[in-house]
Amino acid sequence: MKTLFFGNLLAILFFFVHLLIWKIHLPRRQIKTLFILVIVMSFVAFPFLNGSKPSFLSTVIEWESLKALDYFHIYFYYYVISLMYIVFYGALYVDSPSLVMTLRVRETGNVGLPKDVLFKDLGDEVLVKPRLDDLVRDKQAIFSEGKYILTNKGRIFVSFFVFYRKLLKASMGG
Amino acid sequence: MFFIGNYSKPVWGVEITSNAIAVLNVLCAVVALFLNTVTQIISYRTILRSSLLKSILLGFLVGSGSIFLFYLFIFSRNKSGYVETFALLVANEIIFFALWYCFFNFINMGETARRIRIMRELQAFPEGLTYPEFLQRYNAREMVQRRLDRLLGTGQIFEREERLFLNKPIVLIIAEVVKWMKIIVMGKKSEFD
Numbered sequence: 001m002k003t004l005f006f007g008n009l010l011a012i013l014f015f016f017v018h019l020l021i022w023k024i025h026l027p028r029r030q031i032k033t034l035f036i037l038v039i040v041m042s043f044v045a046f047p048f049l050n051g052s053k054p055s056f057l058s059t060v061i062e063w064e065s066l067k068a069l070d071y072f073h074i075y076f077y078y079y080v081i082s083l084m085y086i087v088f089y090g091a092l093y094v095d096s097p098s099l100v101m102t103l104r105v106r107e108t109g110n111v112g113l114p115k116d117v118l119f120k121d122l123g124d125e126v127l128v129k130p131r132l133d134d135l136v137r138d139k140q141a142i143f144s145e146g147k148y149i150l151t152n153k154g155r156i157f158v159s160f161f162v163f164y165r166k167l168l169k170a171s172m173g174g
Numbered sequence: 175m176f177f178i179g180n181y182s183k184p185v186w187g188v189e190i191t192s193n194a195i196a197v198l199n200v201l202c203a204v205v206a207l208f209l210n211t212v213t214q215i216i217s218y219r220t221i222l223r224s225s226l227l228k229s230i231l232l233g234f235l236v237g238s239g240s241i242f243l244f245y246l247f248i249f250s251r252n253k254s255g256y257v258e259t260f261a262l263l264v265a266n267e268i269i270f271f272a273l274w275y276c277f278f279n280f281i282n283m284g285e286t287a288r289r290i291r292i293m294r295e296l297q298a299f300p301e302g303l304t305y306p307e308f309l310q311r312y313n314a315r316e317m318v319q320r321r322l323d324r325l326l327g328t329g330q331i332f333e334r335e336e337r338l339f340l341n342k343p344i345v346l347i348i349a350e351v352v353k354w355m356k357i358i359v360m361g362k363k364s365e366f367d
Contacts, residue, residue, distance in 0.1 A: 099349035112337030147302030
């Protein structure tokens with residue numbers, strides 16, 4: 001019960017602080033800011049966790065003070081939930097071409113969307129250039145002398161995906 | 175930590191201490207994720223070659239089921255602590271689901287993400303690629319065609335006389351949810367707004 005109660009409380013607090021910050025100013029590096037916020041919130045919450053004993057929960061179960069494994073479990077719960085949200089946020093941050101295509105088809109209703117319109121509207125400047133710029137912004141690639149070159153950070157990041165695709169014996173995706 | 179139960183008798187000839195159970199209680203979601211991963215890899219390479227999604231779902235069932243079986247075992251040893259047992263089952267299933275969601279997205283990114291494909295293309299050329307050189311290898315036309323093939327193949331949309339129409343609503347529902355979440359969290363519908 002302690003894990004559920006404190007873990008969810010921490011996660012909800014993180015979400016509200018995140019929304020508040022985003023309403024004041026949208027950070028340039030949003031994913032990095034979310035990671036920093038998760039860590040900061042865990043330190044801020046620690047003094048409040050220590051010695052907490054919600055009286056309404058004490059009527060349901062016998063409430064002992066938190067032990068080391070309890071802290072570990074609560075923080076593990078909070079970090080994993082936050083990580084799940086950050087991964088989900090990645091989907092919000094970038095327009096998914098499949099979802100954009102589906103919404104475009106829906107807008108045409110019974111008339112239907114001509115295929116060539118789709119290819120024309122979703123060109124390289126919409127689908128490719130912004131992703132290359134993201135790599136440079138996130139320092140996973142550099143743009144030098146007119147060329148895009150993967151950095152060591154980018155190489156390490158992509159190596160996990162390459163390794164797993166090899167384990168699955170799967171082709172190059174995209 | 176809460177008392178797990180009576181382990182004075184060995185289980186299948188193995189002595190189990192309360193400390194061991196307490197640690198497993200905290201880490202069972204990680205063990206479940208490992209079982210999930212092994213199941214997904216083996217099933218995709220053997221019996222479920224044609225469906226990555228089915229192998230991912232099978233892995234999820236194995237992982238989630240293992241946590242459930244673990245707590246069924248705990249409950250059988252300590253019926254009086256059923257409230258705490260149930261709370262821990264729920265907490266660990268949530269942890270496993272969150273870990274599985276990250277795992278699912280990791281596989282999905284490897285399969286469909288533009289960023290990963292772009293990085294793989296650049297990885298093959300350590301000296302780098304110019305923008306036109308890159309587009310010869312991977313471009314918007316291929317991106318759209320792959321996704322169109324996927325949407326048509328899964329029946330989300332269908333084609334008639336060179337025009338596209340909606341069929342199943344699943345991807346549309348996801349698209350609407352994501353659209354509204356973007357508006358709530360980021361205050362805009364698109365990254366280009």
